[in-house]
Amino acid sequence: MTTLTPAATADRTGVSLDTLRYYEREGLIGPIRRTAGGRRQYTEDDVFWIGLVTCFREAGLGIADLRGFVAMLRAEHSVQDRVAFLRERRTVLEERVEALRRAIKVLDEKIDYYGGA
Amino acid sequence: MTTLTPAATADRTGVSLDTLRYYEREGLIGPIRRTAGGRRQYTEDDVFWIGLVTCFREAGLGIADLRGFVAMLRAEHSVQDRVAFLRERRTVLEERVEALRRAIKVLDEKIDYYGGA
DNA sequence: CTCGGATCTGGAGCGCGCTCCAGGTCAAGG
DNA sequence: CCTTGACCTGGAGCGCGCTCCAGATCCGAG
Structure with a gap:
């Protein structure tokens, strides 16, 4: 399966590297797969989800709202x-x-x- | 002409006392007339304008945008x-x-x- | 005149959503 | 190998829009 480097992902999504890491820390995306050396490998699914997050952020939903969104997807x-x-x-x-x-x-x-x- | 106390104005507009003062400092409203003793006296016009500011704030315009709005009204x-x-x-x-x-x-x-x- | 609640000012503090930085690690090209 | 540049982490810093506080002042009721 093809994966994207952080730089390529930032490019594709229009989200900065720092913000991608920030979203991951906050639990809005990922956790993102890593190489043996610890570098992130974003999948197409990750890119798609980042697009959703961006869509909601642009609509003015807050980080906490988005976390709620992620929580909602968990099976409980x-x-x-x-x-x-x-x-x-x-x-x-x-x-x-x-x-x-x-x-x-x-x-x-x-x-x-x-x-x- | 009837005027309103700060408390009454906060009540009427739904804007807190602190925020009313903040808006005035930022040049979004007023300057508000004062009594001899220095207390603010809000007019109906002030209340109306505060309503406009609130409307635009709720729409997500920033303080700087609103300042631009005020600047626009100045005759130059x-x-x-x-x-x-x-x-x-x-x-x-x-x-x-x-x-x-x-x-x-x-x-x-x-x-x-x-x-x- | 006195009291107390409303108001005054200037400035500090806060939550959000990034953004930036230092100091170190990984990995591809020469 | 060695260099170089992309990437890593943890934490500090920032702009916005309030919000809170201290200490002083005003003023209507009693």
């Missing part, structure tokens, strides 16, 4: 628990969209006031 | 500059909405995977 949770967790996060994000819509509306009003020119 | 800027600034902020917020939509989509897919139960 029922399907109901998982869906409840997912719906809860969804609600938080929807509320954030509403906050943005309100702010955009204010901006649009101001722009209109200036004649939209 | 042309209508074109102002509208350009407003449109720019609007674009930033729209991008944020898109990031949220992407994350919500991921959540929906997971929820579907669990059968939406």
Whole structure:
């Protein structure tokens, strides 16, 4: 199976080396496989998961939220628990969209006031 | 003209006393009128503006952005500059909405995977 | 006039999410 | 071999947005 070096992974994902290590320390990704010498080897699956983490980070979820997400995947949770967790996060994000819509509306009003020119 | 005490203003706006003072120090609001003794007297206009600031903060704009907003209102800027600034902020917020939509989509897919139960 | 609660100021402290650094290790090319 | 550059670890540092604190001042009720 092909693996990626840290540098290649940073390149592919747009996440810095430091941040990749930080996410791993925080339990958001990995643990990442190592070579005999201790260097990290990222798999395609790792890259995919890093993409998910990035997606949620860009949406403004915190590190603790993401840790919750990882925890949810561990088998000790029922399907109901998982869906409840997912719906809860969804609600938080929807509320954030509403906050943005309100702010955009204010901006649009101001722009209109200036004649939209 | 009726004015509000700091406590009443915090109450009305949902912004803490410390944060009101902080916003004023940072130039996001005010300067707020004072009594002879130095106590702040918030007007209805102040309260309204605090509402706007809160709206933008909830949308995730930073303190520096808000300061830019205040600067924009000062007369040295042309209508074109102002509208350009407003449109720019609007674009930033729209991008944020898109990031949220992407994350919500991921959540929906997971929820579907669990059968939406 | 006195008391006490609200308010004042300046500055320290905090949680988050990185980011940077020192000092050392690994491994491919010459 | 030896060099060189990517990588390792642990920990310090940083910018943001508050939040908290001490010590002083104000002012309405009694």
